[in-house]
Amino acid sequence: MNAQNFRLCEKLVSPAYVKQAEEARKSHETKIRILLEQRKWPEEGWEDGVIELMLDELALMDSNNFPGNCGVGEREARVVSKLVQQRHYRLGHGIGRSGDIAAIQPKAAGSSVLMKLTNSMVLDLLKITGVPNVKACFLVPMATGMSLVLCMLTLRQSRPKARYVIWPRIDQKSCFKSILTAGYEPVVIENKQVGDELQTDVEAIEQKINELGAENILCVLTTTSCFAPRIPDRLEEVAKLCSKYSVGHIVNNAYGVQSTKCMHLIHQASRVGRLDAFVQSTDKNLLVPVGGAIIAGFDITFIETVSKTYPGRASASPSIDVFITLLSLGQHGYKRLLAERKQLYKNMQEQLRKCAEKHGERLLDISHNPISMAISLKCETPVSNVTELGSMLFTRYVSGTRVVNCTETKEIGGHKFIGFGSHANSYPCAYLTAAAAIGVTQTDIDLFIKRLDKVMGKWKAPNVRNKVDTVSDDMDKVELNGDVSDTAKELDEKS
Amino acid sequence: MNAQNFRLCEKLVSPAYVKQAEEARKSHETKIRILLEQRKWPEEGWEDGVIELMLDELALMDSNNFPGNCGVGEREARVVSKLVQQRHYRLGHGIGRSGDIAAIQPKAAGSSVLMKLTNSMVLDLLKITGVPNVKACFLVPMATGMSLVLCMLTLRQSRPKARYVIWPRIDQKSCFKSILTAGYEPVVIENKQVGDELQTDVEAIEQKINELGAENILCVLTTTSCFAPRIPDRLEEVAKLCSKYSVGHIVNNAYGVQSTKCMHLIHQASRVGRLDAFVQSTDKNLLVPVGGAIIAGFDITFIETVSKTYPGRASASPSIDVFITLLSLGQHGYKRLLAERKQLYKNMQEQLRKCAEKHGERLLDISHNPISMAISLKCETPVSNVTELGSMLFTRYVSGTRVVNCTETKEIGGHKFIGFGSHANSYPCAYLTAAAAIGVTQTDIDLFIKRLDKVMGKWKAPNVRNKVDTVSDDMDKVELNGDVSDTAKELDEKS
Amino acid sequence: MNAQNFRLCEKLVSPAYVKQAEEARKSHETKIRILLEQRKWPEEGWEDGVIELMLDELALMDSNNFPGNCGVGEREARVVSKLVQQRHYRLGHGIGRSGDIAAIQPKAAGSSVLMKLTNSMVLDLLKITGVPNVKACFLVPMATGMSLVLCMLTLRQSRPKARYVIWPRIDQKSCFKSILTAGYEPVVIENKQVGDELQTDVEAIEQKINELGAENILCVLTTTSCFAPRIPDRLEEVAKLCSKYSVGHIVNNAYGVQSTKCMHLIHQASRVGRLDAFVQSTDKNLLVPVGGAIIAGFDITFIETVSKTYPGRASASPSIDVFITLLSLGQHGYKRLLAERKQLYKNMQEQLRKCAEKHGERLLDISHNPISMAISLKCETPVSNVTELGSMLFTRYVSGTRVVNCTETKEIGGHKFIGFGSHANSYPCAYLTAAAAIGVTQTDIDLFIKRLDKVMGKWKAPNVRNKVDTVSDDMDKVELNGDVSDTAKELDEKS
């Protein structure tokens, strides 16, 4: 609706009403103008209607939506299913070009604008959440593992001799595999146990650099967000080492954007030492479906090189999701989610402590992990029982807890990990972890504690231990459904 | 609606009508059952309603849609925007697991089933279109370039010494860059000109293998679908060499699924020699938005290794698109599209020949390229004029043609290409290419020829050459819009 | 995207691409401008993307989508479910105002524009399909029956004494009931049989007018579209009578817009006599869901009075459907559907004739019904068998046929109809009707004839007559599913 069209509307409905609408429309257009002009993440969220309008407008800027366009190339963003068309708002060209995932496409001005704006808003996100000096970033439609691979493949160009990646142990497969996929040999640095916590052994890293020779090392690959009892790596000290020895430094910040502590570590590291790139997932931090990661850094040229290392075009779908979500939440909405999470973290910790103590266990003292927490599982019975607890929770619709018995051995790509899952060769006790991640609700926590309490009771009772826990166990089912449905209430009354 | 629910419906509406509905429902369920049972691409397309029902059902199998689920992990597929939720049919967990992109997810049985079914139907697709002996494949949410990188990174594991990739020249950036990104040195094999066509120089390849030493060569990277005047590589002969020297062989079959010729080459190559993997884009072959590729091969173990080389989870979005599209078209629908394309290819060639001859040019004789074609541009005027023709078409909403002057030089990753764009150091004449790719319509072709004819006339006329062609050129705009809108007709009448 | 925003985009992507997009955008805007300016039904259909953009724009003109609007009234178009919001494109205010369903709403300029444009395009529709002199019309979100009531209630205002409505018999309940609901006494005029056809008995109408006294008669309520063997009423002659005696005349043109014959009758009647209003369904003529009707006429004042007689606001949903559909089809698209229907009507007639003759029956000679046709059912067996044939077709997924045995008696609102369903007290034979209505496909017809042929065979065979036909009858099921599904093919092969 341009001014001319509003004038025409005045012949159909009263000019006073049209003026009112035009005025309101201007307010929406102002938002759009400011976004295009400043490319900043708006403070206030946008209404869904305005977001969809913007997406529709962008789609009309792509050649596949030009009236009278005739396509005689091999790639014309023709989409045959209307369902598919609609779920992508008629955007079909993806993002990027042969040479560069952040390049603009001649046939797809709209998709290109969307990509640029998303990257620009994401940069704001990183600044606001704790890394004010971040210089460049881009959203890549791959999850964190593959994004780490891309970073390493980029670093290789400037460190052609390197064969090793130094890796403070974190028992998460995709991170470790990313090193192998990139073609490097991982050098595992075991963590130090300090109290209940597992911390980075910085001295061992330095020793290893000296041992292998700095020029043979591509980078140190550190981790911020991780499962308790591990805590974020000591980024500052590692960054200093990397600077001292001119070794690359890449940070796996998978779900760290939601935590000021993790972001602060990155900020500090970049100030005192070397940090080439940090990578974070979009799904875990921005509450979108799995599929995207943000690659960010402090040197524009390096980040541009990473984006140019990605050969060819890519899916725009994760960008669309992030575009919608950032506009919908606005900075205020996101900050509110962060504040809620912080509050719920404390709440979960408190409830978990009480529940643990009630059953003769304790909350491990891991004050430096801002997201994940753990309680001890000092069972005297055989190991199998520990995993039994996990499956009892699983069948009761508790998702996301991890029960770790600290005795499992696993081989990944030829490397043997003792105590796999616990980030250490011999952590003293079995334990159960839970996380208060962004988006968690009070209801989640209450249900979790309630079910954990019940399950712990059953699991600790010797007579129950002997029989297999089944889903058909009526009393529990009642409890489960009782939380959520009418049916359950019905069953409840019966029982 | 299970049987019990249908019975309950009979208390609300007449049993006869419910029975009829139940009978119809069974027919839908049968389709779903057969799909799950046989995992074959249905011959007949499904109605959108049934596809959406299936997606809704699958979504309900994922933990984020369980009633009463409480999530206390760091990744719970929480999606905060309803718009985003809806466009993904409430599927949020993506596909794959830390270790393997084709692995099933405990929290996401529905997404896992969707991924498996899609991969299974895609295998059918490849068999039906010309590679009946293909053994395994999977859809990866990355475009072809990055997928080629993944294949090379996988090959590295068994060829740790290799440093080179032999590459019969194809002037397409992302393919070349994929070699660099994977960390290899590309060895360019120039094409041989035979008549108007550019063909693989197989002898030069063998010579190069001997020169560099087979153990130093990761693979030969060949191409099927390409722009005229290049034609698909001589896969059979290359495959034989690869077998003879135990060198890897990866095929970039970007948009070759739509052509029986390309698929047949792959089939033959796999029978007579070595072919480790072939990679094709989903957008170009299946008419979905950019973002996915299919990695396929003849050795299940190798393809599984590729899928395990991808570290971590990935976006399910390209799988959802392909799932919808394959079910919506059915084999019959897709075969109809293929048949139409074949017909339109001939039609476009014929019209292009006439148009070329009318303006003193000729259709190049490139009978071995099944998709792309070219006409000569023997202009006596300076080079700049050739690109001018391209931009004249662009501003007239003809997308996808390429005007190649054969004199451009380009450096990519330190490699200098003379005559970039023409696949050869010195192709004898400038030319214009166009493609009859899947999804092209008769209208596209008619509009293209009509506009080309006009533009050629203007471009050849010496007096026009001198002045810059502008979009505000009225006569042309009338012609342009005249094809599509009322406005244009109005303008037409005025002019 | 206004000009300013396009300029800003040029800082993000190349100006040349943005210009191209802006040019294309203008073409869309031109369409919108012309629609607002001329309020004519576009000749060419619009792309879905542009239609949705237009709806989004209109929604933003309504107060519930104003940014910063604060609503403190009792009706603020708040919509609590996002699903509901989205399916209405965030339009919530409905159409009309307390006093007039065609009035504009201060709080809803966008909805008002949508309503006006829809009514204006619908007027075009009626002109184009055969009533060029129609003066006014509006879409009302009620089906035809209730719309006829509204017309009669309006007529009452100028004919306060009237008690009767003269009604040439048409055996369709809602039409008859509309008279009762409006508070009038229906005076049934039996049809005359001429050959196979049932025609209006004009003389009987005149006689009745004289008998009852013109001032006591509200109107004659005639019908165009109807089931064979009835044919459209002789509107011209009735219109002349209405004019002569100053009696109202309302035409039930339920699905007559799709037939030039029906529309022509209305046109002629309006020229030679009196015709106050004609009413048509939107679902049957425009292929939208049930729920709307168009009330049209030749006297602007009368039609305005009808719209003012509707007290209060109404659902905008049928208007949205018609708005989308008219824009999506364009005049050309609709005319193509009309032409196809005409062709398929002939085709169905021919196939039906052959099938009838094969089984010893005949196609009734009802050349004046342009949509519905009938074949005789001269069974010697008891009446029950005739309805059996109907249910045999029903269970074989043939919908829309009617089997009429001409012997049923039905009482509606105290009036007894002999031979109900056949429009006559004693039509000489039982018959089966079928219609070639807009949207029917060749596949529909082929399936229908195939199944009818089979069913007639079974039904005529004496040995089959005796046993009850069941859905579990395997051979038939195979035949049924064989048309549509893989399953069926499988069964087919088994059998």
Add this chain to the structure above:
Amino acid sequence: MNAQNFRLCEKLVSPAYVKQAEEARKSHETKIRILLEQRKWPEEGWEDGVIELMLDELALMDSNNFPGNCGVGEREARVVSKLVQQRHYRLGHGIGRSGDIAAIQPKAAGSSVLMKLTNSMVLDLLKITGVPNVKACFLVPMATGMSLVLCMLTLRQSRPKARYVIWPRIDQKSCFKSILTAGYEPVVIENKQVGDELQTDVEAIEQKINELGAENILCVLTTTSCFAPRIPDRLEEVAKLCSKYSVGHIVNNAYGVQSTKCMHLIHQASRVGRLDAFVQSTDKNLLVPVGGAIIAGFDITFIETVSKTYPGRASASPSIDVFITLLSLGQHGYKRLLAERKQLYKNMQEQLRKCAEKHGERLLDISHNPISMAISLKCETPVSNVTELGSMLFTRYVSGTRVVNCTETKEIGGHKFIGFGSHANSYPCAYLTAAAAIGVTQTDIDLFIKRLDKVMGKWKAPNVRNKVDTVSDDMDKVELNGDVSDTAKELDEKS
């Protein structure tokens, strides 16, 4: 996903995960089963995913979605636009049949089930909100005005002699027009002023009944929800009169479902006297788009007669909206909205009182109106200024307030109303009304008071009175936008 399909899924993904999903699925199915079985409004809301699944399932029960259905009738629910199809979840047949809007349709079992369930849940709604003894109701796709017409047309059948409708004055057009449209002569009963309130003059009603003769009166048409200073009619006493004189009694309960007081009045009236039907809007009470009303009563036969009086089919769209909304909210969600409204009503009253007093006005004492409230406007200046205040609020995006000067005279359908808008011939002062209706938020109220305060200040200041208030008045615009957007903040800082 039936059991068989789940078993097949177990061949694709681990049986443990499938079992978990199946268990969860059962919980959804249980909900669906219970809904079909008990037809009660669920206490807990359903997830959108389950609602959409249910709608998809119901759609598949309609003939237009049967695989292999061939339609040869004149009405086959063919929907040509995919956009339209999708917004109706592929339901096309509407609701009802020729004879009865609550009848089931042979071709549309799914739509019929949807209609029945919706009506059944709506009955629950009325019981829960305060009319436990209600016996029957149905949702009609017309707004309240036309629904009142339908009720009166139904009553006519049993009161053929009646010519009058007695109507305690309420200055709302569509209510008054509904009487005229139904063909009756309205007999206006002026309200009595008691303190600030306007109450029903019950004695005048009885007198009028005696004067006109009960047999000449169709019904008394009372109103519950209304604008202050009018209060709900004294239903109990009117019901007693109607019972005593055997006169019909219809209640316009437009937005009264949200108020326990209004519902209680209906309940009481039904217990002590006669109340044939009460009518309420769906948009105002259930937060759906305009377009539906609920007709309810205490005599099943009478309500059935009303539904049978509606001739023909009708739009299912309002039923779909209500179906979705009721399932989405659940009883708990709706009760929460009711509780919030009650709280906000008090809050608004308090804030309004303060604001009024600050500007030398007062909150009128209208304690018996549970939704609407009013403040005095004792301006000494000419009348025009009162309306000026209204438009000042309008241009500041305050919607829903009404400024009443008590001196306007209006003629509707030949009846002259003095002081139109104020429900009285001579209400002593001008006033402004506002309502705390369901869905209002604290933000709405805060913004309203803030803007009202500013506007009152300007309006009272003599120097401002003289100049015309324009939207371009910068300071105000800043204030306005300041509430909602970044832009505004920017402007704020400038100013």
